[in-house]
Amino acid sequence: MTAATNGTAATPGRHRVVVVGGGFGGLNVTRALADTDVEVTLVDRTNHHLFQPLLYQVAAGILPPGLIAPALRSVIRTQTNARALLADVQELELDRRVVRARGPDGRNLELPYDTLVVAAGATHSYFGKDEFAEYAPGMKTVEDARYLRDGILSKFEMAELATDPVERAEWLTFVVIGAGPTGVELVGQIAELAHKVLPKDYRSVDTREARIILLEGTGAVLPPFAPKLQEYTKKRLEKMGVEVRLNTLAVDMDHDSITMKGPDGLETIRTRTRIWAAGVQASPLAKRLAEKAGVETDRAGRVPVNPDCTLPGHPEVFAIGDMVALDKLPGVAQPAMQEGKYVGKVIKARVRGEGPPAPFKYFDKGSMATIGHRAAVADAFGMKLTGFIAYVMWGFIHVLYLVGWGNRLGTLYTWARALWFSKNRGHRIITFESAKTDVTEGRTTAGRPRPILPRAAPAMGETGSVPPRHVG
Numbered sequence: 001m002t003a004a005t006n007g008t009a010a011t012p013g014r015h016r017v018v019v020v021g022g023g024f025g026g027l028n029v030t031r032a033l034a035d036t037d038v039e040v041t042l043v044d045r046t047n048h049h050l051f052q053p054l055l056y057q058v059a060a061g062i063l064p065p066g067l068i069a070p071a072l073r074s075v076i077r078t079q080t081n082a083r084a085l086l087a088d089v090q091e092l093e094l095d096r097r098v099v100r101a102r103g104p105d106g107r108n109l110e111l112p113y114d115t116l117v118v119a120a121g122a123t124h125s126y127f128g129k130d131e132f133a134e135y136a137p138g139m140k141t142v143e144d145a146r147y148l149r150d151g152i153l154s155k156f157e158m159a160e161l162a163t164d165p166v167e168r169a170e171w172l173t174f175v176v177i178g179a180g181p182t183g184v185e186l187v188g189q190i191a192e193l194a195h196k197v198l199p200k201d202y203r204s205v206d207t208r209e210a211r212i213i214l215l216e217g218t219g220a221v222l223p224p225f226a227p228k229l230q231e232y233t234k235k236r237l238e239k240m241g242v243e244v245r246l247n248t249l250a251v252d253m254d255h256d257s258i259t260m261k262g263p264d265g266l267e268t269i270r271t272r273t274r275i276w277a278a279g280v281q282a283s284p285l286a287k288r289l290a291e292k293a294g295v296e297t298d299r300a301g302r303v304p305v306n307p308d309c310t311l312p313g314h315p316e317v318f319a320i321g322d323m324v325a326l327d328k329l330p331g332v333a334q335p336a337m338q339e340g341k342y343v344g345k346v347i348k349a350r351v352r353g354e355g356p357p358a359p360f361k362y363f364d365k366g367s368m369a370t371i372g373h374r375a376a377v378a379d380a381f382g383m384k385l386t387g388f389i390a391y392v393m394w395g396f397i398h399v400l401y402l403v404g405w406g407n408r409l410g411t412l413y414t415w416a417r418a419l420w421f422s423k424n425r426g427h428r429i430i431t432f433e434s435a436k437t438d439v440t441e442g443r444t445t446a447g448r449p450r451p452i453l454p455r456a457a458p459a460m461g462e463t464g465s466v467p468p469r470h471v472g
């Protein structure tokens with residue numbers, strides 16, 4: 001066992017802060033402590049700070065992952081009192097004040113702390129139907145977004161190879177489950193790929209034949225938004241060729257179909273692409289904290305915290321962001337960021353022997369979602385905006401919150417090139433192997449590629465025929 005090994009050596013007597021998670025919450029705590037006499041260890045199981053709101057653009061081949069996921073190590077490069085460690089946190093030993101983590105090679109690490117901040121975020125929730133994970137991947141990480149991108153593009157490649165119209169329709173049917181912002185943004189992008197970007201690139205298949213379906217269990221798209229914005233979004237999606245099915249739940253799925261239950265009863269659709277955008281569940285570390293504090297997690301697995309974000313009964317432990325239940329705040333970036341900054345202030349005041357800052361108060365900056373690349377809805381600062389003006393607002397705010405000027409300028413340049421000048425997507429790289437993984441193997445319930453027997457070979461391979469050229 002190795003205690004607090006890599007990185008800077010511990011300075012005896014200096015207050016040690018361990019931050020678990022380098023997402024919106026964890027990074028903001030770390031930065032807020034830049035001018036404080038503490039030693040911060042930021043431990044994450046990735047080496048980057050991921051800007052999740054733009055993940056769907058990686059899945060659509062618009063942005064390269066690097067622009068939205070800068071290395072944590074470089075983000076805190078100039079903060080000399082902080083270091084980053086790539087490790088998976090396994091256990092939080094509150095009695096001993098030690099975080100136990102595992103390095104990529106399996107080595108055990110012990111990270112002793114005086115103050116602990118846990119900001120481990122959330123993961124997908126399949127609402128008890130974990131077997132769906134094998135057929136309907138979600139999007140939380142860079143790997144997820146790349147996997148989805150490979151999957152979406154591979155299906156168009158397969159449609160080009162298929163000669164049987166029924167099989168081709170199966171490859172060209174895309175079902176997204178969940179019409180929150182992520183689901184709406186994903187179907188918008190798939191519709192643009194199919195109708196605007198790809199048609200001229202294919203010879204045998206007309207990609208405009210793609211069927212894009214959005215399932216939503218409630219009676220409206222974008223459930224948390226105002227009815228006017230919901231109605232606008234639904235109409236806009238339908239105009240883009242998306243079938244919006246409200247009050248409809250996914251009840252079953254297998255390798256090449258999905259069964260849904262809607263107002264007209266059960267229906268099974270043949271498809272090779274289902275994407276899960278329906279629910280989230282707090283990190284398992286929330287349950288660990290709850291058990292140790294003797295409190296219950298809520299239905300989404302979130303641990304309740306005190307108004308100052310401390311764990312009940314443990315003033316030296318803070319939990320923030322998507323993994324906590326506090327004042328019914330939504331699981332979006334702003335609460336995590338604001339809680340992170342606030343906790344930084346609390347720790348700073350304690351270390352300096354000052355009184356605690358005023359209680360945490362959330363400032364709601366509103367919500368936004370894009371619908372394709374020229375329209376969005378925005379409910380912010382008392383205004384409800386739709387269309388291009390909302391889109392510009394969305395773009396401005398998202399670029400502003402990206403980390404680093406290089407990434408901001410790079411994103412603006414890539415958008416200009418992809419969306420305005422070339423009307424193409426610059427990051428459409430897939431390989432035979434990645435397509436094969438997606439179309440024949442799929443993922444296990446744990447989200448890993450899983451070998452299964454491929455379907456019968458399509459007609460072209462047997463006959464050597466070339467699919468007919470599509471005209472128009």
Ligand SMILES: Cc1cc2nc3c(=O)[nH]c(=O)nc-3n(C[C@H](O)[C@H](O)[C@H](O)COP(=O)(O)OP(=O)(O)OC[C@H]3O[C@@H](n4cnc5c(N)ncnc54)[C@H](O)[C@@H]3O)c2cc1C
Nearest residue numbers: 021023024025044045052053089121321322331332333336
């Ligand atoms: C696809 C998508 C789109 C979104 N769009 C928006 C949007 O448009 N607007 C908005 O406001 N919000 C959006 N959100 C939500 C927003 O991203 C989250 O609310 C926010 O990231 C929460 O911040 P956090 O710090 O709690 O967690 P995260 O940002 O998720 O960070 C958690 C970190 O903890 C690390 N971690 C987890 N477990 C461990 C472990 N055991 N050991 C070590 N490290 C660990 C993870 O690797 C991660 O880096 C979106 C989320 C997703 C997935």
